Amino acid sequence: MSTTFVERTAVETDGTGAPVLMIHGLGGTSNFWTPLLPALASFRTIRPDLPGSGRSHRVEGALSIERFLRALMRVCGATGIDKAHVIAHSMGTIIAFHLAAAEPRLVRSLALFGPLTAPPDANRGPLRARADKARKEGEPGMQAIADMTVQAGTSAETRSSRPVAVAAIRESVMRQCPDGYARSCEALAEAQPADLSKVGCPVLLVTGSEDAISPPQTVRGIGEKIAGARVEVLDRCGHWTIYEKPRECSDLLGRFYAQRIL
Numbered sequence: 648m649s650t651t652f653v654e655r656t657a658v659e660t661d662g663t664g665a666p667v668l669m670i671h672g673l674g675g676t677s678n679f680w681t682p683l684l685p686a687l688a689s690f691r692t693i694r695p696d697l698p699g700s701g702r703s704h705r706v707e708g709a710l711s712i713e714r715f716l717r718a719l720m721r722v723c724g725a726t727g728i729d730k731a732h733v734i735a736h737s738m739g740t741i742i743a744f745h746l747a748a749a750e751p752r753l754v755r756s757l758a759l760f761g762p763l764t765a766p767p768d769a770n771r772g773p774l775r776a777r778a779d780k781a782r783k784e785g786e787p788g789m790q791a792i793a794d795m796t797v798q799a800g801t802s803a804e805t806r807s808s809r810p811v812a813v814a815a816i817r818e819s820v821m822r823q824c825p826d827g828y829a830r831s832c833e834a835l836a837e838a839q840p841a842d843l844s845k846v847g848c849p850v851l852l853v854t855g856s857e858d859a860i861s862p863p864q865t866v867r868g869i870g871e872k873i874a875g876a877r878v879e880v881l882d883r884c885g886h887w888t889i890y891e892k893p894r895e896c897s898d899l900l901g902r903f904y905a906q907r908i909l
Contacts, residue, residue, distance in 0.1 A: 653725040656718050657702035659694045662687070665755075666728045669694045670719070672737025672761065673831055674796060674820040676701030679736060682893035686901050690732070695722050697739070699831045704824035710834040715742045716749070723753065730755050734900070736889065737761045737860070738835050748845035758851040758900055760888040761861045762869055764840035771836045778832035781825040789828065793820035801885035802857040812890040843872045850876040851903040853896065855884030877903065 648661050659677045667690045671679045677694035678701075684692065696703040698718050699710050719742070723731070732755050735743035740759040747754040766774060780788045797806065797816050805812050820828075850873050854866040863880045870876040879899050884892045 651725075653695075653722050655703055655705050656698060656722060657696040658722055658726065660726065661692045662690055664690045666691045666693060666726075666731040668719070668723070668728065668731045668733050670733065670735035670739030670742050671697065671700070672735075672739045673835055674823060674828065675736060675739070676819060679819065679889060680734070682889050683734070683897055683900065686897035693722065693726055693728065693731070695719065697831070699827035699834075700823060704827035706827060706830065710830040712742055712745055712834060712838050715834070716745055719746065720750070729753070732756045732758070732904070734758045735760070737763065737886065738831070738838075741765060741835075741838050741841070744841040744843065744846065747848060748841040748843070751845065751847055754848050756849045756851075756903075757846070758853070758903055760853045760896065761858060761886045762852045762854065762866055763861055764843065764869060765838045766835055774832045774836035778829035778836070781832065782829040785825045786821075789821050789823060789825055792828075793817045796820050799859060800887055801891060802855060802883050804883040805885060805887075805891045809891065812887070815890050816887050843869070846873050849903075851899065852876055852878045853881065853888055853899055855881045855886065855888055855891065857884060858886045858888075860886045
């Protein structure tokens with residue numbers, strides 16, 4: 648594993664083979680993808696911390712989906728990527744849809760976990776309120792946000808029977824820079840959908856049966872707008888799919904690449 652900085656964006660890379668660009672969601676970092684790495688041993692994985700998150704928290708000015716896209720394009724340029732499989736989670740899937748629509752030659756496939764095209768209008772106000780809480784309250788506010796994230800974003804089974812997953816989610820959110828997290832919340836609150844008619848690559852959409860953020864009905868609706876998209880629903884799983892159901896996510900990813908891509 649190697650870590651480099653592209654401007655102020657921290658990027659971890661592993662392995663050789665076809666490149667896979669991995670885009671985490673709100674409250675995540677490159678570590679979110681660790682459970683999938685054994686399934687991607689034959690690939691070269693590129694895992695940035697998005698601007699405002701993790702080790703890339705030192706940013707100036709407002710964040711936006713467009714700014715995230717520009718940062719990822721710089722990462723691709725610096726790491727020599729001209730075509731890659733893209734794996735993303737939650738807010739990262741919004742970015743991935745925009746990347747596939749705007750730069751179709753760059754995106755070989757999309758594997759999206761907890762996929763969104765944009766936050767529902769009813770969630771935009773709460774996202775701004777969360778940003779305000781993080782900015783005003785600092786680390787105590789981030790602890791409260793982490794606990795809320797676990798409660799609202801995971802399944803009943805995860806909360807009762809998967810303590811390591813709960814700990815990983817809490818740690819990921821609690822250790823975010825409060826101001827960087829606030830700016831990420833604001834970017835998500837302003838996000839608009841990509842033109843899905845421009846997405847022409849193979850697409851896998853994975854959600855949980857108890858995902859309140861990307862519910863199965865919504866994800867199936869997204870899949871209906873993309874020719875050939877495959878939708879999978881994991882039983883007794885919430886929004887933090889990779890932490891909640893790592894083996895199942897790895898299996899789905901392996902089958903997707905074997906049957907649809909390679």
